Amino acid sequence: MDTFVFLFDLTFFVFLTVFVVLLTVTVVFHLKCRVPFVPTPRRVIRAMLDAVDLKDGQLVLDLGAGDGRVLSAAKRRCRGIRAVGYEGAIGVWMLARIRSWFLRDGVDVRRENFLQVDLSDADVIFLYLCIDPIRLLTPKFLRELVPGTRVVSHAFSLPGIEPDFVRDVPMQFGGKTKVFVYLWK
Numbered sequence: 001m002d003t004f005v006f007l008f009d010l011t012f013f014v015f016l017t018v019f020v021v022l023l024t025v026t027v028v029f030h031l032k033c034r035v036p037f038v039p040t041p042r043r044v045i046r047a048m049l050d051a052v053d054l055k056d057g058q059l060v061l062d063l064g065a066g067d068g069r070v071l072s073a074a075k076r077r078c079r080g081i082r083a084v085g086y087e088g089a090i091g092v093w094m095l096a097r098i099r100s101w102f103l104r105d106g107v108d109v110r111r112e113n114f115l116q117v118d119l120s121d122a123d124v125i126f127l128y129l130c131i132d133p134i135r136l137l138t139p140k141f142l143r144e145l146v147p148g149t150r151v152v153s154h155a156f157s158l159p160g161i162e163p164d165f166v167r168d169v170p171m172q173f174g175g176k177t178k179v180f181v182y183l184w185k
């Protein structure tokens with residue numbers, strides 16, 4: 001009985017330690033990059049997907065993919081896309097991998113800093129970030145994106161670049177948010 005209690009306590013302690021370490025690393029990452037994990041609501045995801053015409057074979061990215069829900073919804077719209085997300089916070093990335101494993105949705109969320117990834121092959125890019133990372137991303141977009149790439153950003157526009165169109169999306173509990181849509185030229 002004592003051995004059982006000891007093993008139970010040890011397992012609990014190990015799990016708790018791993019959980020606290022993962023949580024701390026995740027929070028530190030969010031403080032550093034200044035964007036917490038806030039999932040995009042379903043109705044906004046629908047509006048983001050309505051703004052693009054997904055086709056088989058396209059490479060669809062979510063920069064700061066969170067738990068992968070935007071890509072998962074994109075895959076449900078068009079099975080033939082390649083859905084790749086980049087998520088830097090380890091705890092959130094693990095959530096995305098577990099979610100994708102359970103759903104078997106074929107979404108590939110990688111634990112990488114999107115500022116260090118080549119974006120030139122992307123056909124569609126989804127974003128839900130804050131102003132600081134968007135400021136860092138915009139010059140990278142100008143260097144790397146090829147004409148025809150679609151960028152769809154929830155809530156924040158790209159500074160200095162005119163969107164092709166903007167959609168207002170009513171929120172469930174009042175108010176509205178915006179979806180900015182760009183066609184790269």
Ligand SMILES: C[S@@+](CC[C@H](N)C(=O)[O-])C[C@H]1O[C@@H](n2cnc3c(N)ncnc32)[C@H](O)[C@@H]1O
Pocket residue numbers: 029030033035036037038039040062063064065066067068069070086087088089092112113114115127128129133
């Ligand atoms: C507001 S959440 C959006 C999640 C998801 N795209 C959605 O719409 O539901 C932004 C995510 O971007 C991640 N992130 C911020 N900067 C990043 C970076 N440089 N590289 C990778 N991920 C980053 C954060 O960890 C956070 O989970």
